Amino acid sequence: MKTSTANASTVITNIGLLLTHDNEQSEIENAAIVFDGGRVAWWGPTEEAPAADDHVDAAGRCVLPGFVDSHSHLLFAGDRSEEFEARMAGRRYEAGGIRRTVALSREATDDQLHANATALVAEMRHQGTTAIEIKSGYGLSVHDEARMLRLASTLTDETTFLGAHVVPAEYAEDRAAYVSLVSGEMLEACAPFSRWIDVFCDNGAFTEDETRSIIRAGQARGLGARLHGAQLGESGAVQLAVELGAASVDHCTYLSDDDVDALAASTTSVGLLPGVEFSTKHPYVDARRLLDAGVAVALASDCNPGSSFTSSLPFCIALAVREMGMTSAEAVTAATLGGARSLRRDDVGHLRVGARANAQLLDAPHYRHLAYRPGVPLVSSVFLDGVHERVRPLG
Numbered sequence: 001m002k003t004s005t006a007n008a009s010t011v012i013t014n015i016g017l018l019l020t021h022d023n024e025q026s027e028i029e030n031a032a033i034v035f036d037g038g039r040v041a042w043w044g045p046t047e048e049a050p051a052a053d054d055h056v057d058a059a060g061r062c063v064l065p066g067f068v069d070s071h072s073h074l075l076f077a078g079d080r081s082e083e084f085e086a087r088m089a090g091r092r093y094e095a096g097g098i099r100r101t102v103a104l105s106r107e108a109t110d111d112q113l114h115a116n117a118t119a120l121v122a123e124m125r126h127q128g129t130t131a132i133e134i135k136s137g138y139g140l141s142v143h144d145e146a147r148m149l150r151l152a153s154t155l156t157d158e159t160t161f162l163g164a165h166v167v168p169a170e171y172a173e174d175r176a177a178y179v180s181l182v183s184g185e186m187l188e189a190c191a192p193f194s195r196w197i198d199v200f201c202d203n204g205a206f207t208e209d210e211t212r213s214i215i216r217a218g219q220a221r222g223l224g225a226r227l228h229g230a231q232l233g234e235s236g237a238v239q240l241a242v243e244l245g246a247a248s249v250d251h252c253t254y255l256s257d258d259d260v261d262a263l264a265a266s267t268t269s270v271g272l273l274p275g276v277e278f279s280t281k282h283p284y285v286d287a288r289r290l291l292d293a294g295v296a297v298a299l300a301s302d303c304n305p306g307s308s309f310t311s312s313l314p315f316c317i318a319l320a321v322r323e324m325g326m327t328s329a330e331a332v333t334a335a336t337l338g339g340a341r342s343l344r345r346d347d348v349g350h351l352r353v354g355a356r357a358n359a360q361l362l363d364a365p366h367y368r369h370l371a372y373r374p375g376v377p378l379v380s381s382v383f384l385d386g387v388h389e390r391v392r393p394l395g
Helices: 081-088 095-107 110-125 142-152 175-193 208-220 237-243 257-264 274-280 287-293 313-323 328-335 337-342
Strands: 010-019 027-036 039-045 054-057 062-065 067-069 129-135 158-164 196-201 224-229 248-251 269-272 297-299 359-362 379-384 387-390
Touching: 067 328, 067 337, 081 274, 095 142, 110 129, 110 142, 129 379, 142 158, 142 175, 158 175, 158 208, 175 208, 196 208, 208 224, 208 237, 224 237, 237 248, 237 257, 257 287, 269 337, 274 313, 287 297, 287 328, 297 313, 297 328, 297 337, 313 328, 328 337
Parallel strands: 010 054, 010 062, 067 129, 129 158, 158 196, 196 224, 224 248, 248 269, 269 297
Antiparallel strands: 010 027, 027 039, 062 359, 359 379, 379 387
């Protein structure tokens, strides 16, 4: 339920803790913030707050930036719950399960795919996510990849062409022909609806040479680079991401010391996806190792029907704190500012003056409650470009 409009200004007062990610003053107690024209117009002590069209009394609760989910796969049909159950019983995760989702997604209509993705976007928003990256990758044909990206572009500006997710069954005997298709006709059909190009560079997916060829073709077409890498074992994917100037290399479950050193000296972020480790029983990434080395880290859901069917960044924050060695502050920063950096955005992920007015009001006094109270729906309101949407009544 929306309780304000885009044209109205809003002041939130009596904020117990305001997290801005401003370099001068990142955390402010007893604060207020003003949104006007879809942007952050002012913040400071609550007693100095100017008047606005609408007023929200936070009553000592926490306000922080909306989450930036920099890795998701929301255009798909069907589910793979049986596969999840089998993994919980001990079966190993492998990339091949993607082909089941491809078959189901190809059969789905545009309306079915769009309705499913729209529902997942709403789930994310109600859990504090206000900016989302959406990948293709469950079509793996020229027609299906293009239609998925066309549909995704109605939901977000951050769309990623992932035709190189796996080699589809019909090309199992001619990988080279599929790499050529992805780099040529499929890329041309998908580029108008895409900002990024991605490749799953790992065991059972694409080799380093295939990845380099596909990414360079996308870059020549004006797309930024992202990679899936080092999820299923150590590989050259991380070094390749750095070589290609990729904005992000995600998963990174298996990293060598050389990988960490290369990342620390680069502008490439690491996208940590703890929902995947939870769902696949793979080892959790040692985020402490990356942070201490100075690597830029993002935290994302990887929402998909196979390896991480969660839309909840609060859940991922709790896992990152419990299993990855991150503090609450580091995990929340990775899910906000870190996600924005991964997408090379400077207008979201923070609440500095001039930023997009994307924020969330928690029914809690501090953001650390996101990890402290796992599984509890704490987001009471979301502000998207200044428009106030009440998610649930304040407790």
